[in-house]
Amino acid sequence: MTTLNLKVDKMRYQTNSLGYWLVFLSLALSIIALFTLITYDEFTISGDRVRVAPDLRIGLEIALAIILMLTTFLAAEKVKYYHPFWSGAGLFGLAALNFLRIFNIPLYAFENAWIPERIKTLTIIEFAVAGALLLVAGVISLRKVLLLKHHMKAIDNNGNDAV
Numbered sequence: 001m002t003t004l005n006l007k008v009d010k011m012r013y014q015t016n017s018l019g020y021w022l023v024f025l026s027l028a029l030s031i032i033a034l035f036t037l038i039t040y041d042e043f044t045i046s047g048d049r050v051r052v053a054p055d056l057r058i059g060l061e062i063a064l065a066i067i068l069m070l071t072t073f074l075a076a077e078k079v080k081y082y083h084p085f086w087s088g089a090g091l092f093g094l095a096a097l098n099f100l101r102i103f104n105i106p107l108y109a110f111e112n113a114w115i116p117e118r119i120k121t122l123t124i125i126e127f128a129v130a131g132a133l134l135l136v137a138g139v140i141s142l143r144k145v146l147l148l149k150h151h152m153k154a155i156d157n158n159g160n161d162a163v
Contacts, residue, residue, distance in 0.1 A: 008151040015080045016144055019087065022137035023076040026130040027069060030098060033126035034065045037105055040115050052114040061105045068097060072134075079141045087145045091138030098131035 038058065041051040052058065072094055078086035102124050110120040 005151065008147050011082070011144060011148050011151075016082055016087075016141055017080070019137045019141035019144070020076050020080040022133050022140070023072060023079055023091065026094075026098070026133035026137070027072045027076065029126050029130040029133070030065070030072070030101075031069065033123045033130065034062070034105075036119065036126070037109055037115065037123050038062065040109075040119055052109050053112070057108060058105070061101075064101075068094065079137065082141070082145050082148055084145050084149070087141035088138060091134050091141065095131045095134035095138065098127055098134060102127045 038052055038061075075086045075090050075094060079091065083090075106115075106120045106123045106127070109115045110117070115123075
């Protein structure tokens with residue numbers, strides 16, 4: 001058995017920890033980005049408070065963020081055990097949603113003068129990195145799922161499940 005086959009055979013007994021932690025890191029970054037936006041509060045020189053005012057759009061973003069947090073956590077758990085859908089389409093879909101969130105609240109809050117340019121830029125970077133981490137996790141996890149699936153077919157065809 002080749003070295004690659006041995007590594008793939010080990011995957012039958014080990015979890016996909018790299019994909020799992022990349023998805024978890026993405027989740028943490030998106031939470032940080034959201035809280036940076038919705039809790040921003042700054043006193044100006046004139047004593048006026050510059051802060052994000054809650055409205056329907058902010059409320060919808062928070063509701064969407066909660067759903068995305070739960071879904072991303074589910075994806076992390078599924079990716080850990082090489083689930084084909086979550087390792088591919090699920091993570092790519094979550095990444096796309098994170099990239100789309102860039103054009104929603106950071107720009108909306110900046111246009112309403114609730115946040116300064118530096119906070120807008122910071123949150124855009126955080127959402128972009130969170131999406132990029134999901135893409136990387138998706139590519140890595142999908143590759144592992146396909147390798148494991150191919151290996152399992154080869155084992156079934158040979159009638160041999162030993163190393």
